[in-house]
Amino acid sequence: MSPSGSMHWRVVSALSITHLISYGTLFYAFALLIEPMERDLGWSKTALTAAFSLALISSAFFAVPVGRLIDRGYGRWVMTGGSVLAALLLVLWAYTDSYPVFVLIWLGLGAATSALFYEAGFAVLTLNLGLLARRGITIITLVAGFASTVFIPLLHVLIDRYGWRDTILVMAALNIGICAVLHAGGIPAAPARPKPAGNVHVAAPPAVKPRRVLAKPAFWLFVLTNILQGTISTGVSIHLIPIFLDRGFSMDAAVAAYAMIGPVQVAARFLTGFGERAMSLRGIGVATMALSALAFLLLPFIPPGSWLILVFAALYGASNGMLTIVRALLPPELFGREDYGAIQGMIAMPVRITMAGAPFAFGALWAWWGSYDAVLIACLVMAVGSLVAFMLNLALAKEP
Template sequence: MPDRLPIAAILAFGITQIIGYGTLYYSFSILAPDMAADFGWSKDRIFGLFSASLLIGGLVAPFIGRAMDRHGAGRIMALGSALSALSLLATALSTSDLSFIVSVVVMQVVAAMVLYQAAFATLVELSPLTANRSITYLTLIAGFASTIFWPVTSRLHEIWTWREVYYGFAAANALLCLPLHILVMRWQRTAATGIERSDENRRVVGRVPQHQQMGSFIIMAAGFSLQGFALSAMLVHMVPMLTALGLGATAVTVGALFGPSQVFSRFINMVFGTGLAPVLLAVVSSGFIFAAILLLLLAGTWVPGALSFVLLLGLGSGISSIVQGSLPLYLFGSDGYGALTGKLSAIRLTAGAASPFAFSLLMERAGLDVALFVTALLAAAGVVAFGMLRHHR
């Protein structure tokens, strides 16, 4: 297997990540109000279902991680694309509360088979020694998911019902993501021919000694959980929240700056941050997220403040996506990477799954300022956790 991945493989993953995140995650908040109206639900209930789906997806993540180590992450991603298309189609076809609930839950469960967790594991399998750089390249491309799919979903929803939008998204997963994942899987199998998997020169050895690994993992998981709660709340409610602040029709345009900001932070990291340890990057990313939420809390309806919030949040999210793949590899090495990141995803998503519902409930019952204040405190705690990890290591 070559020491450097072909650019075609990274581009293929970039396309599938854009479509995966756009169709399975970012589109939900825009389509949710019409989903709720269609089934006679409240907004709290629809976002409660989304939170529960993220929670269940997180609980399943360790099993998916072990399956990736056992059967190959590329194979799991190909299967996940087919299941993603079927789950989107099933959601669009649902006619009862039960069928809708089951379809949305399945959609978030199979998301773990195609999104960053699976993609990072595949990159580590393909070339462990260059995985950190490949992860940076991948997140650089995938950062356009929100920039593309928030406006695209809004535009499609002007002419289509939410069900018809999901029909189109199901087709995108089946006709684009599935063939690309199959191609990468076949390339992986061909490239692996004749390579000894036990070759010590191809392993990445973690920095944390064996006796400190449990403590380091707990601190790392706490940091990602706190950060994930804050970031998930902001992302899911980005457009509705900016609209509530008085931006009106421009809320989608302002929110779309989140994607370029993510890409910019990853580009800067790629050019200037290659020598920075992932632990330091984790502190920086959490700091940006905390600063973004605090700024929005202080800025209120001030439009430049909303713009700055989106840009800072994008900077923090962009670096965080890199850290989610590089920090476990840096601390614990490449052996058992899929299972390790599966456990980490389970903890992070379990803690963060309640955020869309909790933030929506706080916003409706106590007001936007209280919801932002509580979220800012949790983001600050994430900064502290990653700071503790630096000293612990």
Template structure:
């Protein structure tokens, strides 16, 4: 099957997967609260529990992709996603709502990037770097597509019926696409049946170097995730707390998505001129640069614009390097388990960081809260710089 067809099909499932799970509450939380009278703690606490479950099963999910192939694992993930959304469509009581998200926890781990990257790599092989870049371009459209669609559906048919539509999308679109385009073999079978790729310019890391590099890159992702998950969850209150009007805050937040997609298009057009580790330095470094410009500019409008654009670009490139740096350092063998290991702390922090950052904002305000983010962003860049210097690929 042509690789472009695999990427397009997986791209469609990524748009649906992200839009109906990770980004769903961004459009539906207010309607859920208004309809059922539930607290934000319940509505978002269930989502945090789902992310924690994703982190708990991360290594096992990655190993399953290596052992059984991405086709089976992502197909199972589509079934879990359909079931979780179906349960939420019947959520008249809090325990049903929580149960739905507890099912969506493993579903997110089995259908989003962390499963799609190794599944695509099993098909793309030596073309994986470019294939992953193209796939993230699709994923970057998820919020742009699903926030207005979800809002419209919720207004027309209610939030519970919206989740029923989500379930049908997973069952009738994502499940057949996963079964259709992904290879039938596991990692060992694929390696035995295909011509080995050419030897890399640098041999893959083994032994102590492998462990050191995995710990370092996991730390890069974790420190970076603290900042991204915290700011993304509170972006509108942050802008409004700095004195911007609600309309301006929404406009600034809306710039993040297009700049995220633009950075991924830039990587597609010019990525072959940039070394993998250099791209990592750019992706990680843009975040503290965005925060430093915002703070150094006195948190005024032009600085906010620069922040929104650079923040979105960094977020867009981070999705790419999360997939391609492990390939560069560790190779295809066991790639699913490597991704699962690297992203486990990141998923845990995605679950708890927004709550902790809310406490920080209440205690010290948005300006000092962003300075705390700058500290973690600089720490992430420092580790990435050390990794790139030690293992230049």
């Protein structure tokens, strides 16, 4: 039986709001908090960002267990517990002056985000909404795509007016007062399993185990594609302004180009999610990787002051936006709909571990080469590599 329209919109609306808040407070906020914490506590940027990287690694190790719990019908409790844990850890962060405690807090926040970010929400939708999940996933990514747009200016004002500690307490209040409540009330209980009538024995369907995908070369090619693209997106998000400045662009031009990426991502997600009849998911995936390669092929040839920097931002932003949809919706088509949450966790685990080291690796490349040229070459190689891996993946994956 398909879920009712009211239930569909209830869970999609709830998860759209909670993803907006979770990403805004547990991901984007960190960039604004680095400077005041460094100034007040005397901890270096390296030490602060190291804790953030550890959170990515922590979330990677919790990704598979969280996915399994959601597959078994515990999505409501997993996501509610994640919001409660996040709120408690944020309160502890607001009052701590100990760096070891700060590191432990971020290890815990990594576990919380594994239950709150896209993979968990998409798994809940897939379990409860079936085929309707596709449209719901698109809506969630559209709303959550504005997390930086909403929370960067909001938190900036709060930090200026009340200080970073009180701002973190506000973040905690949002997580427990809105996210935990919406997760508890908006996510349906596990779908009831049909019971046999009378005493008629109905044979249980054969168990399907998520580890079956580990024997498929197509699965590992899909993981490689996501590792390469995840490395690019994480490293570039930290280093893009310095890259533009290194190539001779003014700060105003660099900021304008960077600001364009977010809206383009949202627009690309909208067109991808609601225009699936015009192009298959596999075709959209090829276009996603091709746009990324084209962006980094173009960037080294853009002269300082040229408007073509906006073309790079549009290509790069569109690729990033489309990738979110492809990563969420293509695995069921390639590997089957069973154990969606666990399989997404198995994909996310190596991707997040690699992403954790991307900003440091890009910085090391810059220091070794003396400019960002080596970083741009590496991004182009990874983008082309992701395109080749994705096309091989499609060639090897079973036909639907």
